[in-house]
Amino acid sequence: MPKIYTKAGDDGSTGLYGAARVRKSSLRIAAIGDIDEVNACIGWCRTEAEERPDFDQILGFIQTRLFELGGEIAAPTGKYQAMDDTKVEEVEKVIDMLQSSLPELKHFVLPGGAEIASRLHIARTVCRRAERAVVALAEAEEVPPAAIKYLNRLSDLLFQLARTANRLCNVQDVAWMPER
Secondary structure, three states, rough: OOOOOOOOOOEEEEEEEOOEEEEEEOOOHHHHHHHHHHHHHHHHHHHHHHHHHHHHHHHHHHHHHHHHHHHOOOOOOOOOOOOOHHHHHHHHHHHHHHHHOOOOOOOOOEOOHHHHHHHHHHHHHHHHEEEEHHHHHHHHHHOOEEEEEEEHHHHHHHHHHHHHHHOOOOOOEEOOOOOO
16 A cells, blocks of 8 residues: 655645646645645544434445535646536525525524534534635636635535434524614
8 A cells, every 4th residue: 555645745835636737825736725624624524424314325425526616626627527517406495495494584693502503503604615616716727616706605505404403402593683
């Protein structure tokens, strides 16, 4: 078995799929890193979702899609295409399904509630950061538009999953009430 370390990145560079080496501080590597962090957060959420097979299935599917998205961002030459509008629509269908069983929102919701909901809110905020990183990359280089759409919808899905988790745990969403 080969060693896990190659020493190739010791100079602060890394290789992209089908492309030359780039600096680890590049916008592309930042976006890939943020997508990877969302994926890790969702893996953390899954450890709390073990007793809810429906949640675990949704979260596992998201992890697969995020891995595909990271691969696409790592292939600036377009040699690997993962995201398209059908994948965005998949997320929308799950959001709609969850929405149908939730009470109407009448106020902003603060992150919190049950343990799983709190974790999902953290994943949502990390997803928003990944979205911002991909938008920044798109301002400098070509990025598939579906990549940005996917992350935007995914943060909405994570919000709905957090609300659903609170409902299933019989915990109220934490309502934001402005001080007056």
